[in-house]
């Protein structure tokens with residue numbers, strides 16, 4: 001591992017699927033897992049495009065429909081099929097250059113019993129032209145002449161999703177494919193160009209194929225370009241793909257690569273974080289940012305980042321609170337245009353949130369726990385069959401994990417404060433915040449005996465407790481949401497009175513309703529015991545467990561004990577009260593109060609979710625416990641790079657990636673917004689000699705450098 005480059009050497013076949021996730025390339029439009037061009041037993045090639053959801057027959061919910069894996073190449077040398085489990089593998093190195101988005105693999109291979117050859121594969125998804133992908137293979141016969149056979153088509157369409165599949169060949173070096181998603185109706189158009197250089201003529205057949213001799217020492221280059229469009233971005237996807245392909249072929253591989261690398265450079269200029277004194281941390285933060293940047297939609301505000309990005313099938317491509325409270329902050333602070341796209345996704349899907357509210361007997365807008373392209377609730381009700389008897393667990397999050405609406409409001413307010421984007425707030429954000437406030441107003445329950453408002457039967461961030469009353473996270477966030485709503489309405493009245501009037505009418509924001517909100521804010525029940533917040537009613541009556549004793553463990557405690565048993569204990573799945581501390585910062589309470597809550601909640605946490613460790617790291621850093629903070633940060637950094645939760649094969653963890661940035665900038669650097677500016681209270685890990693990052697605050701780029709000697713902001 002060097003500072004920009006993730007390396008695999010030698011070949012690690014036991015980590016095949018994990019590394020496919022690691023070596024994903026993408027550009028905010030699509031993601032391409034790092035499966036090999038030539039194939040390998042057990043691999044999971046996958047290409048996902050934002051928003052391309054479809055519900056296969058018999059499935060409970062919709063999922064991202066994979067499109068044909070365009071990377072496939074069949075290669076044979078002197079009649080022997082090339083694959084790493086055949087012939088003799090003499091050397092192997094795969095690298096992902098995070099700086100330019102180039103994935104490269106060099107292989108030294110002996111044709112069974114014959115010639116030694118060197119192969120260098122490269123591929124990238126253009127960041128400058130989101131519909132274009134390119135790959136190239138350079139093959140050199142080192143100690144003899146060899147016969148090369150190469151075929152490169154478009155790959156097969158998955159028939160559980162695609163219908164009306166039509167494939168064909170245009171020009172001799174080209175192939176095309178079009179198809180329609182059976183349930184959602186989205187149409188797909190893909191066009192490929194494959195060549196072996198100007199002098200080599202393709203063979204006849206169903207896909208571009210070449211057969212020719214290469215002399216000893218000669219390097220031959222095979223190049224493949226792919227263009228993809230869907231009916232989400234073009235009226236006639238195949239025509240659009242063909243046109244884009246033509247441009248790409250005219251430009252050629254090198255010019256396309258240069259363009260894309262320049263786009264990457266501009267992106268890193270805003271988002272890079274430099275760490276001196278810790279090579280692992282340096283690479284890990286860039287790796288995390290890379291995965292966020294390839295997942296963040298650039299030209300489309302009707303899609304969002306799924307929990308596992310576009311790099312795997314985990315969670316079916318669905319969008320959770322992971323986006324707003326974990327992945328978004330690095331974009332809000334460094335790529336405001338991308339952050340805005342993600343927030344616009346929620347605005348556009350307000351109708352789905354209104355439907356969910358009505359279906360549940362409430363007013364206003366209630367966002368789904370899991371979201372796709374429709375905005376409707378898409379959390380499955382039942383989990384996958386479990387051994388030994390194939391029983392399925394009921395999944396309650398779609399019914400009860402309602403804090404998501406407050407999380408979205410929090411993210412919109414944060415974006416507004418950091419960017420100063422009044423236009424967003426006035427035209428879009430306000431409607432989301434106000435209509436979700438209407439939801440909270442109808443959701444809270446008045447307890448007359450105690451003269452207070454309560455919220456029962458919910459799930460907080462700690463999903464090990466699936467039916468709780470007065471989740472302190474939920475109640476505090478709902479109260480804060482109502483405060484934000486009043487604040488935004490007052491602001492709108494001053495800045496855009498016509499807009500305010502229109503919203504008052506449309507959302508029925510009557511004086512009585514606003515009065516009700518004020519009453520809820522004043523009387524919301526916040527369970528606490530002195531300085532200590534109580535995670536939910538009765539939490540401390542549950543069975544205490546010495547979580548630290550379960551060490552070392554690679555399985556979560558819920559996995560070890562099962563769902564019902566864990567429910568009866570004080571084991572916490574992930575940052576919950578600690579999440580509230582991360583979000584509220586100083587507003588949570590004075591430092592002693594923060595410390596008191598940390599001391600109770602951090603030791604009870606299982607970190608059963610990848611969302612947990614980085615947030616704990618952030619809070620620990622703010623509390624001045626830099627060694628502990630670093631250990632937690634280090635754990636979060638291993639989620640995808642080292643697969644320390646054992647599930648990186650399902651896709652990269654967007655939330656853990658965003659959490660890593662948050663822990664550095666909001667934790668170790670201690671960035672806060674202060675008035676119209678920013679302030680910093682650093683608490684760096686002791687071995688970090690220098691930390692540098694940039695943030696865009698109210699349209700001004702701030703270049704922050706922190707060393708043990710002090711802080712400079714340029």
Ligand code: BGC
Pocket residue numbers: 307315320321322461463573574609611655
């Ligand atoms: C976590 C949730 C998260 C989801 C998707 C769950 O295991 O508990 O907080 O939203 O995964 O990443």
